[in-house]
Every structure is written in structure tokens, then in C-alpha cells.
Amino acid sequence: MKPVSALSSGSESLNARFTLSFALMAAIWILGLAGHFTPLHEWPALALYVLGSIGLVLWRGKSKGEWKEMHLGGGDLRKSLMWGGVAGGLLFCMDIANTVMYYKNGGAPMAGMEFLLVNRSLLILFPVLILAEEFLWRGIMFSAMIEKGFNKHLTVFLTTMFYVVNHFAVAPVGFKERALMGMMAFPIGIFGGYLVLKTRNLWGSVLVHMITMTSMMIDIFLIPQLLR
Numbered sequence: 246m247k248p249v250s251a252l253s254s255g256s257e258s259l260n261a262r263f264t265l266s267f268a269l270m271a272a273i274w275i276l277g278l279a280g281h282f283t284p285l286h287e288w289p290a291l292a293l294y295v296l297g298s299i300g301l302v303l304w305r306g307k308s309k310g311e312w313k314e315m316h317l318g319g320g321d322l323r324k325s326l327m328w329g330g331v332a333g334g335l336l337f338c339m340d341i342a343n344t345v346m347y348y349k350n351g352g353a354p355m356a357g358m359e360f361l362l363v364n365r366s367l368l369i370l371f372p373v374l375i376l377a378e379e380f381l382w383r384g385i386m387f388s389a390m391i392e393k394g395f396n397k398h399l400t401v402f403l404t405t406m407f408y409v410v411n412h413f414a415v416a417p418v419g420f421k422e423r424a425l426m427g428m429m430a431f432p433i434g435i436f437g438g439y440l441v442l443k444t445r446n447l448w449g450s451v452l453v454h455m456i457t458m459t460s461m462m463i464d465i466f467l468i469p470q471l472l473r
Contacts, residue, residue, distance in 0.1 A: 258309055259392050265305075266386035269297050270407060277414030291415040295374055298381035305385065314392070315384045320445030329449025332436040333456030340429065340460040344468050354469045355425065357418030362465070375454045382408045382434065383441050383450045397442055405434030433457055 277290030305311045312318035348354075362368040382404045390400045412427045413420070437450030 258311065258314075259389060262305060262311065262314070262385055263389035263393055265301060266381065266389055269293075269301060269381065270386070270411070273297070273411065274414045287415050287417040291417065294381075294411070294415045295377040298377040299373070302380040302385050315380075315388050316441055316445055316447040317380075317384065322444075322446050322448060325440060325444035325446035325449030326452055327449075328440055328444070329452035330456070332440060332449075333453040336432055336436065336453065336457045337460045339432070340457060341463060341468070344460075344464040345472070348469060348472050353421075355418075355422050355465050357422045358426075359465050361418065362462075368462075371458055372455070375451065375458060378408065379437070379447060379451045379454055383437050384447050387438065387441060391442070401435060401438035401442060405431060405438055408434045429457065429461065 273290050273294050276293055277287050280287050280289050302315060302317070306315065306317060313320075386407070387400060387404050390404070391397060395403075409427045409430045412430055413423050416423045416426060433454055437453050440449045440453065441447055
């Protein structure tokens with residue numbers, strides 16, 4: 246039986262992770278809304294999103310040793326990566342098929358994203374963005390909600406919807422492109438959430454995300470050229 250002091254410390258740590266994750270989300274959304282009406286647009290919110298998410302998780306992991314609690318360590322890594330590859334491959338095929346149909350039905354290319362990735366040379370930063378997204382939504386926030394006793398299915402759904410809505414707060418592109426990215430984010434969140442839930446390990450969800458982001462690059466750069 247654990248001492249009362251240890252239980253109290255664990256409860257305080259959990260409450261801190263829960264509060265900090267939601268406080269960061271709120272700060273990102275408020276900054277994104279405010280920035281939209283300034284010349285800086287959503288860039289400050291995007292910077293806070295990336296640096297804040299990664300920084301918060303690394304700080305909690307290093308200072309509090311919460312790597313396992315946030316699913317960055319422990320769990321079933323092999324099973325996580327195996328099913329992450331399967332889920333990522335399935336989403337990859339679905340995304341490519343949907344994109345082909347989208348363009349064949351007269352859909353417009355994602356010019357805003359292409360400009361950011363090519364002209365602003367941000368393509369190289371996508372792996373960092375993926376880590377930030379996974380660390381926040383499927384890492385620190387997801388784990389804190391589960392430990393606090395939230396229904397597991399509700400937790401998967403809510404963290405997925407927060408992730409979807411976040412695209413409207415931080416993406417410095419037109420709202421139509423934000424909506425398209427939000428649509429792509431929904432299955433990533435659902436697959437990734439249940440994967441973390443079943444394996445207690447985040448890295449399979451990171452793999453899902455990496456594979457689907459690769460399909461997004463094909464959506465933007467390759468498919469429009471092939472369908473001309």
C-alpha cells in the first residue's frame with residue numbers, strides 16, 4: 246500500500262498535468278483569435294503551439310519523471326508501432342483516394358499550404374509540428390483525462406475534436422484550407438487516440454501521423470500535377 250504522501254504527490258502531479266494542458270490549449274486559441282486581427286495573424290499562436298507543447302511535455306518528463314504517465318515511455322511499444330503502421334497505411338490510402346476524387350470534382354489546390362511549405366521553406370519543420378501535436382493531444386492531455394477518470398471513448402473524441410478545432414486557431418491559411426486540414430485531422434485523432442488507449446504508448450500514434458502527413462504532401466504537390 247502506497248503512503249498517503251505518495252498518493253497526495255501523485256494526485257498533485259496529475260492535477261498539474263491536466264491543468265497545464267488545458268491552460269496551454271486555451272492560451273493558443275486566445276492568441277490565435279487575437280492574432281487573426283493583427284498583421285501577425287496566427288503565427289504567434291502557431292509558435293506557442295509548437296514550442297509550448299514540446300516544452301511542456303519535456304519539462305514534465307525531465308523534472309517530474311512523467312514519461313510513462315504521458316505515454317512517451319512504457320506500454321507496448323512494439324504493438325503500438327505495428328498497429329500504427331497498419332492504421333497509417335489505411336489512412337494513407339483513404340486520403341489519396343479522397344484527394345483524387347476531390348480534384349476530379351473540381352476542388353481547388355491548397356495554394357496557401359503550398360506557399361508556406363515551399364516559399365516559406367517550412368516543409369522541414371513538419372516532423373517538429375507532428376511531435377508537438379502528438380505530445381499535447383495524445384500525450385499530456387489524453388493521459389491526464391484518462392487518469393482523472395474520464396470515459397475512455399469520450400476522451401478519444403474530445404481530444405480529437407480539440408485537435409480538429411485547433412487547426413482553425415493556428416493555421417495561417419484560408420479558412421477553407423483550415424477546414425480541409427481539420428477533416429484530415431479527425432481520423433488521425435481517432436486512430437491515434439484508440440492506439441494510445443490500447444497500448445499505453447504514444448509512438449504508434451506519432452507513426453500514424455507521420456504517414457498521413459506524407460500523404461498530405463502527395464495531396465499538395467503530386468496529385469494536382471498528375472491530374473492536369
